[in-house]
Amino acid sequence: MSGDVAVLGAGMHPWGKWGRGFVEYGTVAARAALADAGVDWRDVTSVVGADTVRGGYPGYVAGATFAKALGWQGARVASVYAACASGAQAIATARAQLLAGLADVVLVVGADAAPKGFFRPAGGDRPDDPDWLRFRVLGATNPTYFALYARRRMAVHGDTLEDFAHVKVKNAALGALNPHARYRKPVTADEVAASAVVADPLRLLDICATSDGAAALVLSTLEFARRHGASTPVRIRAVSTVTPTYPNTVLDLPDIATDSSAAVPPADRTFRESVAHAAYEEAGIGPDDLSVAEVYDLSTALELQWYEDLGLCGEGEGAKLLREGTTAPGGRIPVNTSGGLASFGEAVPAQAIAQVCELTWQLRGTAGTRQIEGARVGITANQGLFGHGSSVVAVR
Numbered sequence: 001m002s003g004d005v006a007v008l009g010a011g012m013h014p015w016g017k018w019g020r021g022f023v024e025y026g027t028v029a030a031r032a033a034l035a036d037a038g039v040d041w042r043d044v045t046s047v048v049g050a051d052t053v054r055g056g057y058p059g060y061v062a063g064a065t066f067a068k069a070l071g072w073q074g075a076r077v078a079s080v081y082a083a084c085a086s087g088a089q090a091i092a093t094a095r096a097q098l099l100a101g102l103a104d105v106v107l108v109v110g111a112d113a114a115p116k117g118f119f120r121p122a123g124g125d126r127p128d129d130p131d132w133l134r135f136r137v138l139g140a141t142n143p144t145y146f147a148l149y150a151r152r153r154m155a156v157h158g159d160t161l162e163d164f165a166h167v168k169v170k171n172a173a174l175g176a177l178n179p180h181a182r183y184r185k186p187v188t189a190d191e192v193a194a195s196a197v198v199a200d201p202l203r204l205l206d207i208c209a210t211s212d213g214a215a216a217l218v219l220s221t222l223e224f225a226r227r228h229g230a231s232t233p234v235r236i237r238a239v240s241t242v243t244p245t246y247p248n249t250v251l252d253l254p255d256i257a258t259d260s261s262a263a264v265p266p267a268d269r270t271f272r273e274s275v276a277h278a279a280y281e282e283a284g285i286g287p288d289d290l291s292v293a294e295v296y297d298l299s300t301a302l303e304l305q306w307y308e309d310l311g312l313c314g315e316g317e318g319a320k321l322l323r324e325g326t327t328a329p330g331g332r333i334p335v336n337t338s339g340g341l342a343s344f345g346e347a348v349p350a351q352a353i354a355q356v357c358e359l360t361w362q363l364r365g366t367a368g369t370r371q372i373e374g375a376r377v378g379i380t381a382n383q384g385l386f387g388h389g390s391s392v393v394a395v396r
Helices: 021-037 062-070 086-099 130-136 142-157 160-176 188-194 222-227 272-283 300-309 318-323 340-344 348-364
Strands: 005-016 044-052 076-080 104-112 198-199 212-220 234-240 292-294 377-384 387-396
Touching: 005 021, 005 086, 005 222, 005 272, 005 340, 005 348, 021 062, 021 212, 021 300, 021 348, 044 062, 044 234, 044 348, 062 104, 062 198, 062 387, 076 340, 086 104, 086 292, 086 348, 086 377, 104 272, 104 340, 104 348, 142 198, 142 300, 160 188, 160 318, 160 340, 212 222, 212 348, 234 348, 272 292, 272 340, 272 387, 292 300, 292 348, 300 318, 300 387, 340 348, 348 387
Parallel strands: 044 076, 044 104, 292 377
Antiparallel strands: 005 212, 005 234, 104 212, 234 387, 377 387
């Protein structure tokens, strides 16, 4: 049995700070995806929403929220929360329904109206929550954590501030070409260096913002796609949602300590390496088969780490790959052709879905001035708190 499902439609609400509710954003993205697919809302048999959570309170369980906003028509619903991996897990849920024969066509939606500034912990005491602990006990906000990653790369691999700035320059140039991006202005390395220090060594332009925005996909069985007239659609071939393996010997957000490997040897791969590896295995491909990649660039240094975790290069060679132009348009494997989170900012439930929207447009050949010629295979990489890994492989 094929594990492929068709991507019939992709849609987004432009990202920014609009001052409205997430339901409005998600509804706009959903209608755009339905229009792109040429599917009537009444023909959708399931809705999967990626939840928006603020202060521990979910956004009215997003699947039903968006079904109501679009107009009750009897579709089954599901809601998923996995922090920044919510969108990919929503896609996984939709794919499972399609492959199980529970639905013919599924609408997947994620949307957020993010708070101003960097994310902060919700109120109340939660000593069993590693995210709460790093905020309250260590004072390690997200930018602080990103800075620790950057310092580690500088110390272990010799990465430089100029390397980090080059990531931003690359992504900002691509974001300037994307009508859905929040930041649509190219920047120079000097402008990155001159921006305010947020958490040394990272400057303001090294770190992604928080944003309002939404993304949606219409997925279907291959049989429905053929009946609908889509004989060669973009297909989702694999979705990886793996968790870490004990002992976890590499510090990773949000954990503030590692496991001992005195009694049990560590796994062959780190957690993030295992996320991509599982997707490759399921899809029957490897890094050399990729045309494009969308990765989770919460900071410039983290994008370089993903190059290595995806197997695009060896350990410590991410900056070298960047310097050689391999991950830029025209290179062997362009990364973040959408402009990445550097150009969008974080709209948490939407971002993994937005990555698949970009892959869809690239693989269709409809990405406009961002188009990578001959793109046939793409991968996403995303990571949610508490051991939520996510990676999606799409093919054409």
